[in-house]
Amino acid sequence: MSIKSDRWIRKMAQEHGMIEPFEPNQVRYVNDQKIVSYGTSSYGYDIRCADEFKLFTNLNSTVVDPKNFDENSFVDVSGKGYCIIPPNSFALARTVEYFRIPRNVLTICLGKSTYARCGIIVNVTPFEPEWEGYVTLEFSNTTPLPAKIYANEGCAQVLFLEAAPDDICETSYRDRGGKYQGQSGVTLPKT
Secondary structure, X not given: OXXXXXXXXXXXXXXXXXXXXXXXXXXXXXXXXXXXXXXXEOOEEEEEEEEXXXXXXXXXXXXXXXXXXXXXXXXXXXXXXXXXXXXXXXXEEEEEEEXXXXXXXXXXXXEOHHHHOOOEEEOOEEEOOOOEEEEEEEEEEOOOOOEEEEOOOEEXXXXXXEOOHHHOOOOOOOOOOOOOOOOOOOOOOOO
């Protein structure tokens, strides 16, 4: 597998709809206001989170169980342009961008250092070959203070790895009927 450059990312986004909406350049300012950057970088794409968050709460004092997740463990937050995550807690969000990953590509989503330097960690996750949808992101606030996540600004970077023509996977995410295929909003755990 080889990591792909900005030229490859632009081509795949523009010719094959791999990322929509797509920003071909790095955006650092909006209306003369400095923001956390998003768009195409040298060897990746900086994604944004939408203004649609699910903030974890312990009001119901339930057990966090990935096989039987209680939807009441979250409070919906939207329309503010940001989300404040309580200390030692987390929030889920979805990307602004919709992805269509080609069969010969695997991506890895990594947190941006701007947030990491504030103690805010974005879960590292792959987007498998032929997966498509909006990405559900998890932001962990590892600090003893409230932490702010901004909607419509950069929050993580996606790196693209392309398989050699003779090494394309036999079974893609679509082939095996992956449970998160085509997700459209913030999606809770499924088993």
